[in-house]
Amino acid sequence: MEEEKKHRHTISVLVDNEAGVLARVIGLFAGRGYNIESLTVAEVDEIEHLSRITIVTSGTPMVVEQIKAQLDRLVPVHAVGDLNMSGPHIERELALIKVSGSGDARVESLRIADIFRARVVDSTTKSFVFEMTGSAEKLNAFIALMKPLGLVEVARAGVVAISRGVDST
Amino acid sequence: MQRMIGTQIILQALVDQGVEVIFGYPGGAVLPIYDEIFKQNRLRHILVRQEAGAVHAAEGYARSTGRVGTVLVTSGPGATNAVTGLADAFMDSTPLVCLTGQVATHMIGNDAFQEADTVGITRPCTKHNYLVKDVDDLARVMHEAFFVARSGRPGPVVVDLPKDIQLAEGTYTPSDNSTHRTYCPRVEGDSVQVERAVDLISNASRPIIYAGGGVVNSGPRASELLVELVNMTGYPVTTTVMGLGSYPGTDAKCLGMLGMHGTYEANLAMAHCDVMVAVGARFDDRVTGRLDAFSKGSKKIHIDIDPSSINKNVPVDVPIIGDVGNVLGQINTLLKQRLSNSDPRKLDQWWERIEEWRSRNCLAYQKSDSVIKPQFALERLYQHIKDLDVYITTEVGQHQMWAAQFLKFDAPNRWMTSGGLGTMGYGLPAAMGAQIAHPSSLVIDVAGEASVLMNIQELSTIVQYRLPVKVFILNNEYMGMVRQWQEILHGGRYAESYVDALPDFVKLAESFGAVGLRAEKPAEVDAVIEEMLNLDRPVIVDCRVDKKENCFPMIPSGAAHYDMILGLDDESPEGTDQGLALV
Numbered sequence: 124m125e126e127e128k129k130h131r132h133t134i135s136v137l138v139d140n141e142a143g144v145l146a147r148v149i150g151l152f153a154g155r156g157y158n159i160e161s162l163t164v165a166e167v168d169e170i171e172h173l174s175r176i177t178i179v180t181s182g183t184p185m186v187v188e189q190i191k192a193q194l195d196r197l198v199p200v201h202a203v204g205d206l207n208m209s210g211p212h213i214e215r216e217l218a219l220i221k222v223s224g225s226g227d228a229r230v231e232s233l234r235i236a237d238i239f240r241a242r243v244v245d246s247t248t249k250s251f252v253f254e255m256t257g258s259a260e261k262l263n264a265f266i267a268l269m270k271p272l273g274l275v276e277v278a279r280a281g282v283v284a285i286s287r288g289v290d291s292t
Numbered sequence: 293m294q295r296m297i298g299t300q301i302i303l304q305a306l307v308d309q310g311v312e313v314i315f316g317y318p319g320g321a322v323l324p325i326y327d328e329i330f331k332q333n334r335l336r337h338i339l340v341r342q343e344a345g346a347v348h349a350a351e352g353y354a355r356s357t358g359r360v361g362t363v364l365v366t367s368g369p370g371a372t373n374a375v376t377g378l379a380d381a382f383m384d385s386t387p388l389v390c391l392t393g394q395v396a397t398h399m400i401g402n403d404a405f406q407e408a409d410t411v412g413i414t415r416p417c418t419k420h421n422y423l424v425k426d427v428d429d430l431a432r433v434m435h436e437a438f439f440v441a442r443s444g445r446p447g448p449v450v451v452d453l454p455k456d457i458q459l460a461e462g463t464y465t466p467s468d469n470s471t472h473r474t475y476c477p478r479v480e481g482d483s484v485q486v487e488r489a490v491d492l493i494s495n496a497s498r499p500i501i502y503a504g505g506g507v508v509n510s511g512p513r514a515s516e517l518l519v520e521l522v523n524m525t526g527y528p529v530t531t532t533v534m535g536l537g538s539y540p541g542t543d544a545k546c547l548g549m550l551g552m553h554g555t556y557e558a559n560l561a562m563a564h565c566d567v568m569v570a571v572g573a574r575f576d577d578r579v580t581g582r583l584d585a586f587s588k589g590s591k592k593i594h595i596d597i598d599p600s601s602i603n604k605n606v607p608v609d610v611p612i613i614g615d616v617g618n619v620l621g622q623i624n625t626l627l628k629q630r631l632s633n634s635d636p637r638k639l640d641q642w643w644e645r646i647e648e649w650r651s652r653n654c655l656a657y658q659k660s661d662s663v664i665k666p667q668f669a670l671e672r673l674y675q676h677i678k679d680l681d682v683y684i685t686t687e688v689g690q691h692q693m694w695a696a697q698f699l700k701f702d703a704p705n706r707w708m709t710s711g712g713l714g715t716m717g718y719g720l721p722a723a724m725g726a727q728i729a730h731p732s733s734l735v736i737d738v739a740g741e742a743s744v745l746m747n748i749q750e751l752s753t754i755v756q757y758r759l760p761v762k763v764f765i766l767n768n769e770y771m772g773m774v775r776q777w778q779e780i781l782h783g784g785r786y787a788e789s790y791v792d793a794l795p796d797f798v799k800l801a802e803s804f805g806a807v808g809l810r811a812e813k814p815a816e817v818d819a820v821i822e823e824m825l826n827l828d829r830p831v832i833v834d835c836r837v838d839k840k841e842n843c844f845p846m847i848p849s850g851a852a853h854y855d856m857i858l859g860l861d862d863e864s865p866e867g868t869d870q871g872l873a874l875v
Binding site: 139142143146147150151154185188189192193195196197198199200201 | 412415416472474598604
């Protein structure tokens with residue numbers, strides 16, 4: 124069979140914030156062999172107890188359609204949106220990046236951080252923690268530049284996304 | 293609004309949901325519920341011998357009535373024993389509510405006695421599940437469970453009930469059956485798609501209707517509408533193993549079952565059609581064979597209530613999401629206006645081809661005077677029961693496929709088999725459940741000797757409740773389907789497929805308090821069937837059949853659906869090497 128091309132999709136799932144709902148979603152991906160590149164989840168409506176799960180996945184058009192249909196039939200799921208199908212959208216990721224060093228490397232890391240609009244949120248005489256938001260590509264570029272300058276570790280939040288314009292995702 | 297103890301809430305909810313029978317097995321974590329059952333007479337409890345039996349019995353009950361089957365089991369092993377049945381019901385879209393006991397909420401996660409993470413274990417094999425942690429959620433969850441189980445594509449729902457919740461006092465709220473906050477399956481077909489489907493249907497020259505279990509699940513009205521559609525169009529119909537009876541099997545327009553052991557004419561018609569109307573069927577691998585060779589030249593219409601069934605295996609041209617009954621109603625209404633000026637002879641050529649395929653007589657077998665051919669036994673059985681009010685269940689394997697080929701069903705809900713999961717041991721408890729639902733009807737489990745042993749303990753339940761279930765065992769001493777695959781695909785190396793030291797089924801029946809009969813020669817078959825049917829008691833028939841008979845026709849796994857083996861003399865189709873890796 125001819126190999127169909129895989130595409131990256133950012134899927135936004137609005138769910139009841141109840142026990143086990145994340146396990147249901149993740150279990151679906153694991154059990155059916157779908158790919159998860161990034162996953163974020165947090166409550167977005169305290170009164171209605173709704174959480175938004177943002178999943179970056181990839182697959183052939185048929186598989187992505189399956190993923191959405193399978194998600195949609197889970198009982199606690201309110202809505203499934205495919206941000207790649209519903210017009211332009213914004214994706215952001217947050218990262219905390221720890222860099223240690225001294226002398227020129229330390230100065231250089233601060234200079235690059237400035238160019239990337241990363242903020243210093245913790246500092247010792249030997250280290251910085253930078254906070255940065257942006258596209259995954261921007262974060263990757265910054266982290267790559269920090270590597271030779273004394274990168275210690277990285278924590279990333281995963282992709283969150285929302286559609287542009289007036290309509291809900 | 294009424295204050296009640298948890299167990300009273302549970303019972304009240306069951307009664308409000310119209311439950312009359314519950315299949316179960318007691319244990320520590322459900323003792324309070326059993327105590328409540330003891331105090332009432334609104335619900336009938338059927339005590340099984342193992343929890344798997346309870347779930348399959350509830351499946352038989354559900355599928356023979358169209359109602360939700362209900363199960364009650366204890367925590368830990370009670371729940372894990374129920375898992376196979378839940379997975380079975382999930383695959384075959386059978387509506388069930390399974391109540392499981394759980395250790396008290398403060399003990400959860402402590403590896404308490406008979407504790408298992410029931411919602412974790414059953415999450416992937418149920419439509420939905422709940423762990424009730426607050427007694428004030430209990431009534432809502434109970435009602436929701438029934439709503440979810442029966443709505444949309446039906447399925448099993450587990451409600452896990454910690455013991456302290458069962459004993460706590462809370463508020464009972466009556467059911468609001470009509471809606472759910474998030475779960476609202478679409479039942480009406482999109483009118484634009486229905487219009488497109490009708491265009492395709494009215495212009496087809498080589499059409500076929502491919503009907504599945506969704507027609508049965510939609511209710512008897514869907515079957516009537518399917519018959520109406522066929523009467524209007526003159527289209528041929530083939531049904532899946534789950535769809536047997538959704539269209540009258542004795543009708544000339546019915547080509548029988550399709551798929552791996554389906555008829556030659558059904559599979560060839562599927563391969564060569566120009567318009568395929570899939571109704572409540574899911575393009576299972578047993579039906580499609582090798583996917584890239586599946587009915588390449590056809591336009592496909594797919595009616596299904598579950599959007600995830602659409603375009604899962606086979607891309608379709610006209611997807612219609614909705615309840616089969618509603619959508620067929622919409623299609624028929626439009627078709628009535630369109631077809632009045634169509635040429636009634638335009639399908640003649642297509643039917644000629646179909647009749648040619650049919651004339652291959654693909655279910656023919658070598659007759660014998662000395663050994664009982666399993667096909668012969670079923671042909672004889674069918675002759676005796678065809679005019680009776682009968683429900684048939686099966687186990688899994690060769691006998692199941694022969695039963696699907698040789699028994700005809702003219703109405704839905706009369707045939708119950710484990711189609712998707714292929715659960716050996718399904719048939720006996722399922723027959724028990726069907727007999728509970730239809731006490732004065734004839735219920736027969738067509739069985740193999742290997743499968744029936746997997747839940748043979750339920751014979752004890754059958755005897756306890758005086759259920760006149762008939763178990764018709766086609767005994768070939770092999771796991772017949774395993775042996776057949778080993779013969780065809782593994783060079784005749786019969787690894788572990790022969791069962792040594794089988795029980796004497798006649799004595800086994802007697803030891804349980806049932807009647808045992810045996811047929812060893814073809815000449816004895818009729819008399820034994822008659823005797824079985826005349827007994828108003830549970831009966832096991834040990835029908836000793838040809839040990840090495842194979843079930844044909846067969847699409848070997850990995851082959852295209854038009855490459856059928858009609859018999860062992862037939863040349864093996866290409867592609868079986870890759871097929872070795874397929875189930």
